[in-house]
Amino acid sequence: MRRSISRNSLEENTLEQIKNEIETSLLAIMLRESKEGEEKQWLIEHCTNEGLVKVIQQMTVLMLHILDVIGECEPINGISISKKFGTPKGTVSKITCKLVQLELIYANYLENNKKEILYCTTSLGKELFQLHRELHKQIDDNFKNFLKKYDKNELETVTNFLKNIAQTSFMK
The missing domain is CATH 1.10.10.10 (Winged helix-like DNA-binding domain superfamily/Winged helix DNA-binding domain)
Incomplete structure (x- = not known):
């Protein structure tokens, strides 16, 4: 049981990192596109x-x-x-x-x-x-x-x- 909690926690952490990377990347794209x-x-x-x-x-x-x-x-x-x-x-x-x-x-x-x-x-x-x-x-x-x-x-x-x-x- 302990192992599955850590695994779920690890997967949630990884998913959160991926979401943060997506948000950061989209923001970087918008900022770059707004520059002339x-x-x-x-x-x-x-x-x-x-x-x-x-x-x-x-x-x-x-x-x-x-x-x-x-x-x-x-x-x-x-x-x-x-x-x-x-x-x-x-x-x-x-x-x-x-x-x-x-x-x-x-x-x-x-x-x-x-x-x-x-x-x-x-x-x-x-x-x-x-x-x-x-x-x-x-x-x-x-x-x-x-x-x-x-x-x-x-x-x-x-x-x-x-x-x-x-x-x-x-x-x-």
Whole structure:
């Protein structure tokens, strides 16, 4: 009997350690993803246009991703950017104004509707859009190589775990 209590206690201790490692790892992922430095640093290191490097230094990651949506779907209006990116219209409006000021995009007003603005990338914006696409291709390729370390069962377990995390509110 004494042996089974110690074994159960040991298993509970190990399970608690695993749970703590999961929580610590998820927190580390969230903190890393919230930092802007890594993505911008890659862009700066791989950019050959000094003028564009100065522009990148002034940008946030959100600005880069809105530029990406514009480059992918141009011409596109603010409402479509908001829906596609899941960002409030006011945020999109502020960011598109900054992108216009940085000469990465320009605004086209429709003749029959002065409220409707369509955004397109400038040549500088296209250059950054392409560079940002190269970054994401490298990230995708590296992630695919990373996943090769795991077998099908391990990946199914991780997938199930991540889906459950995404669907669960821990505020309740």
